[in-house]
Amino acid sequence: MSEEVTAVGWDAIDQALLQVYGEQEPSHYGTMIPYSLGGEDPLDGISAYKSETPIPHWHFVTYGFSELYEKEFENKEYSGYGFELTFRLVRKENEEEPPAWALNLLQNMGRYVFNSGNVFRAGDYLDANGPICLDADTQLTALAFTHDPELAEIDTPNGKMEFIQMVGITEDELEAMQTWNTLGMLEAGIQQIPNYITDLTRASLLQNPQIAEAAEQGMEKEGSNTGFLFVSQLAWQVEKKGWFNKQSHVIQLGAKQADVISKLLRGRILKDRSLSLVGQNITIIFKAADQVGFHEDEQEITITLNRAAVDELSRKLVPQESQFELTSLAGVSFQILKTHIKNQEGEVVKTIG
Secondary structure, eight states: OOHHHHOHHHHHHHHHHHHHHTTOOOEEEEOSSOGGGTOSOOSSEEEEEEEOSSSOEEEEEEESSSOOSSOOSSOSSEEEEEEEEEEEEEOOTTOOSOOHHHHHHHHHHHHHHHHHOOOOOTTOEEEOSSOSSTTOOOSEEEEEEEEOSSOOOEEETTEEEEEEEEEEEEHHHHHHHHHSOHHHHHHHTTTTSGGGOBOTTOOOGGGSHHHHHHHHHHHHHHOOOOOEEEOTTOEEEEEEETTTTEEEEEEEEEHHHHHHHHHHHHHHGGGTOOEEEEOSSOEEEEEEOSSOEEEEETTEEEEEEOHHHHHHHHHHOOSSOEEEEOTTOTTEEEEEEOEEEEOTTSOEEEEEO
């Protein structure tokens, strides 16, 4: 049986695109050597369509997060990881081929998912720690994920899947999404970025006073949807000091994330929701309670805070190297460490704190 006949998942994606673009022949970029056989690119292919509405742009669609051929995943309900990524990018006048950096970015997303097992869903976000297009003069340094406005969820012979659109966002937009929610922030800015088309030249949505106010009010009324935050510099240190070797516990955080953690504490704990900071070797969970304290359980630490403790901690969590204690939390101190932002070559390009 030929590969074309058995590519039932691929055909299902093509049928969905046929409903939008008719007989338009996209620019397609396949993979010569499969990732499973040592190839560099995890996705089997990426198609780029020319769209003219609402403005001229490239519409990229991936092939490879879902099951394109035979059914292999145990979960019968979903095809593969249950999604394919799309990406809409402003198309320059007379641009006949899509830019290579966008293809590389999508393949990088494939490496992230295939290597980590983490999947993307509408409402997610990802900090790129630098321009999403390397060496570009752009403020877009992170990515948000939402539903593609033209491609609905489909059923394939290998299970259902949805089209998740990737959107380039600025650093302050990322923080607003963390402290409020991604989809609310994107919806507030839909007039500025119709169809969530990425434009490397645009300024932050939060420069618009109405959008900034919507984000502020959203956080105050609804709190934050971010229940889990990965913190690269998170650590829990146990030290002994004094004549009686009394234990002292230190929570270490990076300066880059201190400010957003401060806001998340207010957006979660004050709304009676927990916040989990997840590091490489430790998870620290903050919970609302009348009594302030902490509980240590192997690789998980639980900190309980009341309103007064949240207020004090959020004031002291600033992006500056320091160490401090809370009035009501005995035996625990907080240490803010410098954060060094590095480029792909490992060189430090920015220091925070």
